[in-house]
Amino acid sequence: MSKLVLTEEESMLADMARGFLDGAAPVSAFRKMRDEGRTHDAKLWKQMAEMGWAGVLVPEDAGGSDMGFAAANVIAREMGKTLVVSPFLSTAVMAATALRQVSDARASDALAKIASGDVTYALAIDEGIKHDPEATMMEARADGNGFRLTGKKTFVVDGAMADRLLVLARTADGLTLFDIPSDRAGITRDKSNMIDARDAAKIDFENVEATGEDVLGQVHSAMTVLRPALQAGQAALAAEMAGLSAGAFEMTVGYLKERKQFGTEIGRFQALQHRAAHLWCETEVTASAILNAGRMLDDDPQNAELAVSLAKAKATSTATLAVQEGVQMHGGIGMTDAYDMGFYMKRARVSSEWLGDYSYHAERVAALRGF
Template identity: 75%
Template sequence: MLADAARGYLDEAAPVAKLRALRDAGEAHDPALWAEMAQMGWTGVLVPEEAGGSDMGHAAACVLAEEMGKTLAPTPFLSTAVIAATALRQVASARAKAALAKIAEGTVTYALAIDEGSKFDPEAIDLVAEKDGNGFRLSGQKRFVVDGGFADRLLVLARTEGGVTLFDIPADATGVTRSAKPMIDSRDAAEITFDKVEATGEDVLGTVDDAMAVLKPALEAGQAALAAELTGLAAGAFGRTVGYLKERKQFGTLIGTFQALQHRAADLWCECEVTSSAILHAGRMLDTDPENAALAVSVAKARAMDTASLAVREGVQMHGGIGMTDEFDMGFYMRRARVGAEWLGDYGYHAGVVAGLRGF
């Protein structure tokens, strides 16, 4: 029921044409669309009911993300409603609860500032948070901060004296410099420089030197939801491709009657179905056994990347010449698939996680 409701809304309010229009206007975010999603309760899908959310769980969040992937809806759903909300709910402070309430209301957006190198690696950070009286001073740079160009707040991972610490700071704090870097999929990312940015003890999310206690569940939630978005993307590309096979004629014959193309379409459908099962399993594991969800999440993310890549390649090839043109929407799916393959860990990263958890 949630998927059906989401699909009906997104087809009308956030088709691929919406993303194209935002790209042509030089915009990466539609606040009005985000406000409507908040009214429907989507921004609070992982927010506890006492903070104004619906608390439907990770499986539901994955359902929404998958439907958004089908139309490439340009929203900060993953960074705000999934990653930030999951991190904040690990903390019992009044400030965290207030932040969760704002997420549910749709009045605040977050971005996750972790990456500093060319690949996702939460442990390989150089941004330093030096002690300064009762607080800290953050200095360093973060790259590939998705939604970082317009986010209201930043979750920043920094190295402290005894480990790594997660900070929740305003994106417009003194000393923060944001350089917007539109990605190939027309969404927003940013490079952010921190020049002795002041942070108090209250800005620490969780415990000093122990960021992963808060960040690990948030990352896994984000990886599962991103995998769901990629699976939706594959389904959206597949649907467009099958529709084209049913209407395009070559020498007076529908190309969908060609057995070779039928076999390729059937193979892609099977891959999408298996990956959808992996996504559902990851969401259920996060809801029922979050301490042991890492394997299911990495399997889902690795499979989703592989399936999305196959779907867009097949889509471009089976559409022939028009599949390569900007006027045709398949290129948007291909570019989003490429960005999704890098964010929060590429195929090699998640294959390594799976291998490690299986004892190899």
């Protein structure tokens, strides 16, 4: 069987996820959350935890299902189809992957709490307008046996509701990653109003105390722990964007079959057929890139960066095409808030920037290919 074809188990997982999400989290549920000003559904997240999704990357001995990165991507793709809002990427994928890099009782306990759905995480990494962990300037000043954190973090997705934060800061000889509660003294969270109505925050750290036990991994060696977590998140986000593209495509094709002009369904017009066919081809190529990224993360994580960046860049390009074509082929109604296509367009825009935009990943692909 080809590496780029879903296994029987993965196909069953996708079908199970789709069946659950169509009932528990359709796009109409997202619209209701948006209208009510909510960005988190605690009941839905608990249901996902009970199904094993929160522990998809948590070892079985810590209470997880440990299904692997390709399986996590399958779940993320199904979530993207109906724009599900959850801490899956931040908590179940990135935080869990970071914690797995550390072998101690504290990390195992944190993983168990993730798997049970009892704790959520957000990654406080970036400080500028673009994703660039290496440019971190937040100071972690040595203070006795611990540190004092001072600085600002932006675009912290799930940052307003998360129980804990993974915070990247600069220490004397490099970067260090801290795992701290989000309500620790000196932390101020300012919820951002993102265009896609998802939770994000700007976070200020003012002389925040961090002990040696709060360090995740080794002091001055943050990227050893953080890099695998970011790659896992980038691949899963790409999968979510692929699902978004598929959802927008399905909605567009449905409209083409129903909308009539001059007594004929507009889906019979050859020009629109060509555009729909091109978009379908792009979604299929993207799906292959994402499957490859998941396989690489499972089988050869040390050499997965090329596959992951390729998947994120391609997913960004395809999602942009899918929502632009969707809006255009819906005509005027596609631009109105009354129609769901606008939700897909806004989610695509935010997801394109999170964890590295198209240029960031295209440059990584070029560099890794020797250009």
